[in-house]
């Protein structure tokens with residue numbers, strides 16, 4: 415899933431649990447669950463830069479709205495596993511696709527199923543996922 419989706423869900427989970435340690439665990443676990451939902455991904459560096467800018471935008475809005483440490487830790491640990499994907503992509507680009515880099519996170523390595531769906535449905539599932547998590551958890555941080 416897009417980093418902004420992982421971040422938004424991790425942020426809401428972390429904010430709901432209110433404990434930094436549990437927030438980190440929930441961010442990582444949510445990454446696996448979200449990756450199993452059929453979704454679209456992207457493969458261009460420019461799209462990754464836009465996605466990261468969207469993460470920073472959501473983080474700034476969340477901070478202005480009073481998000482605490484647990485929420486932010488949940489969000490950042492939610493996107494942390496995709497760092498290996500970004501590094502592998504940049505290394506492949508630099509090495510002109512000579513090597514396929516091995517990914518280790520369970521939902522990236524093939525150990526746990528990684529759902530795939532074409533645009534626009536793969537984007538719609540991400541929007542729906544964020545909305546469902548928001549609808550379920552919104553009372554937890556009000």
Ligand SMILES: [Zn+2]
Pocket residue numbers: 415445449495496521522
């Ligand atoms: Zn991932």
